Amino acid sequence: MSKLNRKALAVLAAGAAMVCASLVAPTTGQAADKSAKHYTFAMITHGQLGDTFWDIIRKGANEAARKDNVKLIYLAAPEASKQADLVTNVLQQHVDGIALTLAFPDAMRPVLKKAQDAGVPIVGFNAGSDDWKKLGLEMYVGQDEVIAGKAVGERLNKEGAKNVVCVDQQQGAVQLEERCDGIKQTFKGKYQILYVNGYDMASAQSRIQAKLQQDPSVDYVVTLGAPFAPTAVTAAQMSNSKAKVGTFDMSPRAVNLIKQGKIAFAVDQQPYVEGYEAIDLLWLNKTNGDVVGGGEPVLTGPAFVTKDNIDAVAEYAKRGTR
């Protein structure tokens, strides 16, 4: 075979590989590294479909998948057993790595065992900052929810709050409970928790209103999800309550209200970074054997967003990546 022919063949092969790559993963754009194996990673969350927060995580994950040239399977189920089923499902698809939220750590134990036996690397993220090590994971990306909660509790002390209500939109989810626990640990005043229906705003508003009417001395409402913060502001107006509102996480609307001074603060855990890093760490682990974090979580928060620093963040929040 002449040298020219061989060259032509190589070019042809490379071209075919690129076509294949683009067929397999239309989202990945151009192949970054043609020599590397084309991995498939799964991201499995307990997020509710259609929730803004989880969409930001997914955007981060997509971006990492694009840059790392891997195929990403994103799946979500807000119930423990269904989320565990999804892990089994992707294991049967022989994925090369799994990024998993540990909102229901105990339910994940059996499927994690299966994954570990199969040698599939797993990165924990977003939820489960207390449990990832116990479950034998090597890496975890996220905000330590208890630390974030404690930071909020201290902030409330500094602002002179006496009676705070913590609004939880998904009863039984560990990371939300941890936030509340963190607040409870550091906050010096009276602390109460209120569960609302995360799927129905009118119902959430009525319940917050009812709470504020039941206990008029409440002077701070902390929502655990950003979509519920504007609702809490409305509920406070409707019930003629003086309570201030602070929230975990952000949304474009919450950002607007922070600008207007109607929401006092948002605790940003940078979900985009969580999604991005979870996939990127899997990639580093597969391609270079890296374990990042040195046995500690890779922290993405907490950072307080208030009226003073909102302008720097607003642009990205509007774009839907913060």
Place this chain on the structure above:
Amino acid sequence: MSTVAERAAARSDKTQLVHQPLWKTVLKRPEAGALGGAILVFIAFYIVAPPFRQVPAFTTVLYQSSTLGIPAVAVALLMIGGEFDLSAGVAVTTSSLVASMFATEVAGNIWVGVAFALVFSLAIGALNGFLLVRTRLHSFLVTLSTFLMLQGLNIAITKLVTGNVATEDISMMPGFASAHAVFASTINIAGINVSIAIFYWVLFVIAGTWILLRTKVGNWIFAVGGDADSARAVGVPVRAMKIFLFMVVGFSVWFIGMHMLFAYDTVQSGAGVGNELLYIAAAVVGGCLLTGGYGSAIGSALGAFIFGMTTEGVIYADWDADWFMFFVGAMLLIATVVNTWIRARASMGV
């Protein structure tokens, strides 16, 4: 044949002759049981929850009830007509999403989006009805399918159009102020903030009751739900009635969808799931039979009111939040048992 007819005529003569005391007539209405349940729940919370006794608390309860109650009136009519609609919960979100996205992406004015959403919601209702009469499947299956499809479409289309899973904040759009005033304004009555949704709820209940009890269409609804074949035999347009009833649900869903949109400015595309069962529960607690042919519009309002009182009352009573859903379920069970008991007593004394 003639003997049957004679017997029936004799029976109807007899019932016309017997004069019943007023209380018995009232107790025999479909909603009597629900009224008893509502009074019981009200008294219970009035005793155990001091904040429940305030007027502002009452308006909060009514608001929560109205957001369930408006679709529940239409769902009650549909159930009397013998059918279910499981798609109503997510269809509310569909309607808000359609209005918001059509206004921001295509029309540039809120009201165009509102009108488009109305057409869209009526079309979904018509589609449900059409599929039902064409396939002859049970409405449970037909609307379960549309429910799941809408749930997927809500998220997928929203993401396709906006790039996010929630719609953009529409509070700066032209037409927002007037639309907000119509669908979601708050009226201050003697220092108490009352949502306009409560008044619309009352209107819906009155309209529903009038249709059922005072019009030919109302008679047809009972006939279609009681025995479709007999109804057809006496000339009731059964298929058209079924499609019409699904479109009525479509209308109510659009209305509450507009309220949700203008009250909360943005819509999360995953919202609304689970509410379809609450609408049906409100109708059933209010006296509708799951088999059709029996029920009332006022009953659905009482059912929604019981649910509103229970969910809010548990908070006013300051019971442990972890037990919240348990208390809601237990109160509903008690209300329903009292309801059935009253109905049984009333019909025994014929």
